[in-house]
Amino acid sequence: MFKVAFDLNADASGWPPVSVERLWGEKTDVRFEIRVANTPFFVPGIAVGDLVRVRADHERRELVYEGFTAESGHSTVRIVFLRHDARDSVERRLRGAGCSWETTEGFKKLIAVDVPPDVAYEELRRWLLERIESGDIELQESAISATHRGQLSQFP
Template identity: 75%
Template structure:
């Protein structure tokens, strides 16, 4: 397992709140190619299982993202809780849909959600948007796979 640094552009409003996100990856048979094995919080366009090229940055002493290679079919959505009392209900709905998620200690109201290829994103998205409309959550579709876009 390797950590891969993804440099981020912070906009004028200060988003994202970090300038680098480091994701776990595992080596493939291709030199300088890594399979991402966690769900990003702030990196856009990358999902669990995607293959990416990396390069060694000797000055920084780390592997750095160098380009996208192959999509895994997974999608990534971020959920921001506007009302904490709905968290358990939202997590239960995600679990029932077949999704997993990650949390970050520094961002307690944020979930990075992995949507596997076999999940009906159309149904899940409709369910999430109902919660957006009620003011419970906000969502950001960070990386929607071609498979899920078609659904």
């Protein structure tokens, strides 16, 4: 396993709140190609299992993301809890759908969710959109795979 640095640029609102996110990755048979092994909190367009090109940055002494190679079929969504009492029901629904997620100390209201390819994303998404309407959560669909986009009748 290797850590890969993904350099980030903040938008006008200051998001994301970090300039670099480091993700775990596994070597593949292709030189300087890594398979992403965890769900990103801030890196856009990347999901678990995606293949990325990296380069060795000797000055920084780390591997740095250089480009996207191929998607895995997984998707990444991020959920911010607006109401503390919504967390249990959301996590229960995610678990029941077959998703996993990561949390981080610095952002206790945020979870980064891995949506595997076999999850019925249209049904899960409809439920999450209802949670947005009720004021329970905010949702960011960071990396929606072709597999999951194909399940949706409408996708922005």
